[in-house]
Amino acid sequence: MxxxxxxxxxxxxxxxxxxxxxxxxxxxxxxxxxxxxxFLLAVVGYPILQTFRLSLYEAPASSSIKTFVGLQNYAQIFTSDIFYQLLWQTGRWIVVAVALKTILGLLIALHLKGNIKGRKFFRTAFLIPWGIPYAISAVVFRWIEHPQYGYLNSILLKLGLIHERIGILGSPDIAWLGVVVADVWIGMPFMAIIFLAGLQSIPEQLYEAAAVDGAEKWSQFRYITLPQLKDVLFIATLLSTIWTFVSFDVIWTMTGGGPVNTTATLVIWIYKTAFDQGNLGLGAAYSVIGFFILAVFAIIYLRVYTSGGEEL
Amino acid sequence: MPHDTDESSENSIDRRQLLGALGAGGLVTIAGCGGGGNNSDGTTSGDGDKETVQFLTMGVGDNIKSFFEENNTAFEEEYGVNLEFTSVTWGNAQSTVNNRVEGGKAPDVARWPARWIPQMVGKDALEPLDDLMQGDFLDRFPSGISDGVRYQDHYYGVPWAASNKCLYYNKDVFEKAGLDPENPSLDSWEDMLAAAKQIKTSDNVSTPALGLAGADAIETASQYYHYHWSYGADLVDDDNNPVVNTSEAADALDFYAGLSTEYGVTQSSPLSSTRQDIRQLFEAGEIGMVIGHVYTGLNIESAKEKDEADFNYGIVQVPKGPAGRYSLFTIDSVTVFSQTEVKDLAYDLIKFYFDEERRFQYSKQKGFLPVTKAVSERDYFTESGNWAPFVEASQYARARPKLKQFGQFNNRMVQAIQETLAGQKSAQAALDSAQADLEELMSE
Known part of the structure; x- marks a missing residue:
């Protein structure tokens, strides 16, 4: 040149x-x-712009006539109780699911990094949940947790932990946990594999030097593994948060957002509003709010991440 | 079964948003029946100059596939035309029809639930069939059935099939609980509750007494409406204004939810049980009573033949409430779309399929209640232990109101049922809140 x-x-x-x-x-x-x-402008940019535009209209699905209503859809959302219920449920869903996926994924990765017998088998086996279509996994978990036919109830009954069958997915108090379990099972392998790749990039000499200095396993993890894994942890949890936020198939397949909307997240509600209730304008307004929530989260997250001068 | 299990959405969506994305997704061509003639306007054919008529239907399973194949071929030969026959799954049915209508590619003839008629009429998508539904042709249907396809003083379809419900009970469970299995006292809801209590308290029975649907599914409301109507409550008044929160309605919902929350005579966790769940439980002999369609009994008979089921069951009428007895009635209709350019041929196709013997074979093979007087009076139905109670139930069958927004209406009722079952609200409070939402919905 x-x-x-x-x-x-x-x-x-x-x-x-x-x-x-x-x-x-x-x-x-x-x-x-x-x-x-x-291509992205056509299939991502244009639909986003259309969604923004549609959110300013009253647009019943049963009619091709749209009426401009300005910010009325947004006013309706912000003054409704369900919106704040959805925010709480969405936040709860993300925090618990991402935390469990991260912690369990890290634990699995730490153990797979060791020189154990059958390591290759386990590495492959742990990827299986991620390779199964989410909806199929969700159907399997729905059956596992089924009050009449499910394995879970049978096992708990045999162990004497419960005296009568319980409907996990039918209980407004615990249904969301039943769905979280499925989502964690599905999403954990990705985290484990990403963390494993990160762990393998940490120079072994650091651990050897620390061992020579008398550092215990916990100290090695605290002062070598975690700092060295910081980049991977940030990216993996960011991606997992976004994917968990937009997760639809697991919740929809297992509960449809019920019972009594207690497992509905913002994404589920967008679908219900737009397609069940046929209110496309209101559904679009929910979508725009979801878009901004995710965008704000990503910006703050990346700002925090890059505050030390690192660059993605 | 005429379709009342249905989809979550009763609405089409905007053309630009979904046209082309969903329509073809669920299409499964069952039989080409002629080879050529794939032109989407349905008027010309690749097979010489033969006309083509498009016939769209839903949920064609193995038990009825050969019926259509044979008769479609017979129609083609008799009329010298091509018949383009397509079946879609129920899950894709409504979006397929909506997208084809919106895209100007509507089929000529379609068979679908009659309650979709108002929505399609709102789009000017259907051809009024008053000139077909008159005289002898109309007289073959009981008025209660032909009214099911009538909307705004016009017939927009021809009744194709019907379904209603009765109460099934497990005779073995009844006997073990000390109840008379041959002459059970199940005339009223109170009788049903008394029997359920006896089953629950019996030391010889561990089977849950009653199947109760409470899941977040449209069929939950279908199961509940029996109670709602029999307590004297209604869904809408004569002007189609919602009236779901009367004291009678609150009593009905209170009783329905109380079966689980107060008396505990149901399977565990009704809130996660769909109608299909409780039907399957009954068919497996794992529940004492359930309100079900005729095919529940047919399924059990089929399982018995394969040694997959080994229990005795009985069928009685749906119990009555303070204001009477009602059985939810669903009608499937066959309609002609206004976009058709082969209206005469579409009429010929309908008349062809309404030959009495074809109607009989269809009902018999599919397990649908016959819709014509002549077929329903045949011994096959009136003297069959499985069919006769359902033929009798037609006397007090009641259809859901014809509303453009019925899907949304129904979903809101499901929410009220769930709120009561979950103990989040009293029946009256849940229905008051539903009433407010429905008034807003219906005013749109």
């Missing part, structure tokens, strides 16, 4: 000249990403 370097060193005289020079240098990169960028 001698010519480019020569040109850069000489430097263009004007701002437009600089732009031309920059494009001359980078046009191949833009040409290569252009098809993907255009």
């Amino acid at each position: 001698g010519l480019t370097e020569d040109y850069s060193e000489r430097g263009p005289d004007t701002r437009s000249g600089q732009a031309i020079a920059y494009l001359q240098e980078n046009y191949r990169t833009y040409a290569l990403i252009a098809p993907v960028a255009l």
